[in-house]
Amino acid sequence: TRNIDLAVVAGDGIGTEVVEQGLAILDAAVAGSDIKVSTTEFDLGARRWHATGETLTETDLQRIREHDAILLGAIGDPTVPSGVLERGLLLKLRFALDHYVNLRPGKLYEGVTSPLAQPGDVDFVVVREGTEGPYVGNGGSVRTGTPHEIATEVSVNTAFGVERVVRDAFARAQARPRQHLTLVHKHNVLVHAGHLWRRTVEAVNADFPDVTTDYLHVDAATIFLTTNPSRFDVIVTDNLFGDILTDQAAAITGGIGLAASANINPDRTAPSMFEPVHGSAPDIAGQGKADPTATVLSVSLLLEHLGLADEARRVEAAVAADLAGRGDTVRTTAEVGRDLAARVAG
Amino acid sequence: TRNIDLAVVAGDGIGTEVVEQGLAILDAAVAGSDIKVSTTEFDLGARRWHATGETLTETDLQRIREHDAILLGAIGDPTVPSGVLERGLLLKLRFALDHYVNLRPGKLYEGVTSPLAQPGDVDFVVVREGTEGPYVGNGGSVRTGTPHEIATEVSVNTAFGVERVVRDAFARAQARPRQHLTLVHKHNVLVHAGHLWRRTVEAVNADFPDVTTDYLHVDAATIFLTTNPSRFDVIVTDNLFGDILTDQAAAITGGIGLAASANINPDRTAPSMFEPVHGSAPDIAGQGKADPTATVLSVSLLLEHLGLADEARRVEAAVAADLAGRGDTVRTTAEVGRDLAARVAG
Ligand SMILES: CC(C)[C@H](C(=O)O)[C@@H](O)C(=O)O
Ligand SMILES: CC(C)[C@H](C(=O)O)[C@@H](O)C(=O)O
Numbered sequence: 001t002r003n004i005d006l007a008v009v010a011g012d013g014i015g016t017e018v019v020e021q022g023l024a025i026l027d028a029a030v031a032g033s034d035i036k037v038s039t040t041e042f043d044l045g046a047r048r049w050h051a052t053g054e055t056l057t058e059t060d061l062q063r064i065r066e067h068d069a070i071l072l073g074a075i076g077d078p079t080v081p082s083g084v085l086e087r088g089l090l091l092k093l094r095f096a097l098d099h100y101v102n103l104r105p106g107k108l109y110e111g112v113t114s115p116l117a118q119p120g121d122v123d124f125v126v127v128r129e130g131t132e133g134p135y136v137g138n139g140g141s142v143r144t145g146t147p148h149e150i151a152t153e154v155s156v157n158t159a160f161g162v163e164r165v166v167r168d169a170f171a172r173a174q175a176r177p178r179q180h181l182t183l184v185h186k187h188n189v190l191v192h193a194g195h196l197w198r199r200t201v202e203a204v205n206a207d208f209p210d211v212t213t214d215y216l217h218v219d220a221a222t223i224f225l226t227t228n229p230s231r232f233d234v235i236v237t238d239n240l241f242g243d244i245l246t247d248q249a250a251a252i253t254g255g256i257g258l259a260a261s262a263n264i265n266p267d268r269t270a271p272s273m274f275e276p277v278h279g280s281a282p283d284i285a286g287q288g289k290a291d292p293t294a295t296v297l298s299v300s301l302l303l304e305h306l307g308l309a310d311e312a313r314r315v316e317a318a319v320a321a322d323l324a325g326r327g328d329t330v331r332t333t334a335e336v337g338r339d340l341a342a343r344v345a346g
Numbered sequence: 347t348r349n350i351d352l353a354v355v356a357g358d359g360i361g362t363e364v365v366e367q368g369l370a371i372l373d374a375a376v377a378g379s380d381i382k383v384s385t386t387e388f389d390l391g392a393r394r395w396h397a398t399g400e401t402l403t404e405t406d407l408q409r410i411r412e413h414d415a416i417l418l419g420a421i422g423d424p425t426v427p428s429g430v431l432e433r434g435l436l437l438k439l440r441f442a443l444d445h446y447v448n449l450r451p452g453k454l455y456e457g458v459t460s461p462l463a464q465p466g467d468v469d470f471v472v473v474r475e476g477t478e479g480p481y482v483g484n485g486g487s488v489r490t491g492t493p494h495e496i497a498t499e500v501s502v503n504t505a506f507g508v509e510r511v512v513r514d515a516f517a518r519a520q521a522r523p524r525q526h527l528t529l530v531h532k533h534n535v536l537v538h539a540g541h542l543w544r545r546t547v548e549a550v551n552a553d554f555p556d557v558t559t560d561y562l563h564v565d566a567a568t569i570f571l572t573t574n575p576s577r578f579d580v581i582v583t584d585n586l587f588g589d590i591l592t593d594q595a596a597a598i599t600g601g602i603g604l605a606a607s608a609n610i611n612p613d614r615t616a617p618s619m620f621e622p623v624h625g626s627a628p629d630i631a632g633q634g635k636a637d638p639t640a641t642v643l644s645v646s647l648l649l650e651h652l653g654l655a656d657e658a659r660r661v662e663a664a665v666a667a668d669l670a671g672r673g674d675t676v677r678t679t680a681e682v683g684r685d686l687a688a689r690v691a692g
Contacts (some may be wrong), residue, residue: 081532082540082554087535091535115464116461134501138535140538141542143542145545146505148505149542151538151542152502152503153480153501154501157497157498159492159493186589187429189437189589190485191429191485193497194594196497218589222568222591223593224596227461227597240535243564244590246565247566261681
């Protein structure tokens with residue numbers, strides 16, 4: 001028997017609902033095999049913060065580190081000041097566990113209606129850097145609240161940090177049929193960071209000669225995501241541009257209800273974390289309205305990361321079949337989960 | 347007679363072609379009135395840089411300052427290293443002339459096909475801050491080109507700079523039928539800059555009680571621009587987010603061939619600058635293929651800024667009528683210009 005020790009951070013709002021279904025599908029995927037999944041729930045998020053003032057303690061982090069992977073639902077609530085849980089919990093996990101590859105597929109499944117009139121065959125993956133850029137929390141303000149306030153945000157980029165994520169993106173591009181990598185940045189304005197990224201892509205390309213590359217400014221990338229998304233295969237980009245582009249990518253492929261993500265530590269020095277791109281959606285929380293599909297697709301990425309490629313494919317195939325037959329039927333969160341579990345078992 | 351002294355920076359690539367038509371439409375708009383337009387051409391851009399190594403000298407800037415407004419075509423060429431003309435010329439003009447309001451309408455005209463299946467009634471305007479944020483050029487790199495390189499980019503935001511552009515955006519929102527203002531930022535991650543923007547919008551709202559406001563993170567804004575762009579009325583945002591969102595806005599409203607922009611100094615301490623959102627498009631330069639419409643709509647914004655509201659409306663109406671009747675006909679740059687001039691005269 002192989003044991004998978006999973007840390008579960010259901011989090012806030014619809015997080016609990018979608019994670020419940022994600023776990024059920026995970027169970028269905030390994031049922032009948034010699035794989036045992038054991039889960040430890042972590043009480044993190046708005047409730048904990050209101051009760052204790054804590055976001056993520058060193059003890060939490062140490063305990064989480066002992067797991068093989070993390071499944072995360074959603075973090076955030078309007079009752080918590082903006083930034084507290086994002087910086088103190090979600091981003092702290094990504095940074096502390098060195099999730100430098102934030103992987104976000106942009107795939108338009110059959111049966112899914114895109115808001116684009118002619119989306120074409122959309123199947124790309126964004127490799128978003130996860131531990132640098134404008135997300136480092138390196139900024140501040142002086143004379144805050146006065147007419148003389150100055151607020152700064154510093155984007156920090158290192159050769160070390162850029163090279164490792166670029167290398168990962170090249171490897172992913174090489175393994176895909178089209179073998180194409182697009183760097184997205186804004187090197188005509190952010191010249192220092194941008195040229196570091198550009199030079200790094202050029203240099204690493206030497207080790208992946210089969211991969212063709214091109215470059216787009218981030219503003220132009222939003223145009224192509226609108227007019228010709230099928231042109232993309234693998235996109236590599238910085239933390240903030242990746243945040244923006246992957247929400248747009250989710251929008252054109254059927255919405256954030258379907259968008260999966262993996263926060264990967266490729267060196268496996270700490271557990272990787274799998275989470276839907278969507279947030280806690282307090283407006284629909286507790287009503288059984290949330291679509292668990294994004295979480296289920298994140299579970300597929302989790303299985304893949306743990307080396308369970310067949311199980312990963314079965315979960316993705318179940319989602320693909322479900323989406324293809326979905327039509328206009330409205331199902332509850334639990335119903336979608338039940339149908340997906342049946343397909344995975346089937 | 348009223349004299350309008352216009353500085354003309356045709357620039358690179360298709361810049362020359364579209365500016366020629368823009369000027370012809372400007373002439374048509376004031377023909378028969380007591381307004382005289384005189385133009386001074388400035389040789390700025392790739393050609394000048396190759397010949398002299400200069401991007402924008404103090405003398406150029408002084409001479410440009412003496413004009414009432416600037417019409418700019420496009421800046422940039424692949425033969426010039428990325429960043430040189432952007433930072434040394436285009437952004438230098440915006441910063442030196444204190445163009446703190448970068449105004450970019452996002453309007454889907456009748457007859458224009460949007461790549462969105464159901465775009466709805468799209469008519470918003472983005473007020474992009476033009477003199478701060480990540481565009482200030484405050485960054486650098488150390489150990490450049492080595493495995494230990496660190497590159498930073500600093501976003502600088504001041505209460506002074508944010509308040510003046512927010513105030514301008516509120517005034518524009520108040521003057522529009524829907525009176526709605528959306529702040530776009532990322533205050534859950536860029537907490538210092540983001541909260542300065544948020545607090546400023548809240549404070550300035552007191553002076554514009556009729557204007558309703560809401561807030562979107564930049565990633566969510568790209569979703570709504572895809573799924574429900576008609577929800578937007580006025581968007582106010584920082585320099586970089588504005589750059590990204592306005593290209594996406596152009597894409598959903600028919601492409602950058604139609605997207606106008608105005609770099610406005612509302613205090614009129616220096617001339618404002620009007621330019622299409624598109625770049626120099628070297629791939630189609632010199633072939634008469636460029637659509638001059640974005641430049642012509644920028645001329646409409648120029649007329650508006652100079653207090654010539656009737657003339658501005660006539661130019662915009664000419665464009666609207668042209669677009670409504672356009673169908674699939676392919677015309678050259680000059681033919682579109684000629685047809686627009688006829689409508690303006692007509
Ligand atoms: C909640 C927020 C901090 C987060 C981010 O900006 O990365 C989210 O938008 C995402 O994309 O996972
Ligand atoms: C050319 C570039 C510097 C410029 C910008 O980033 O502002 C352009 O993209 C624009 O939007 O006008």
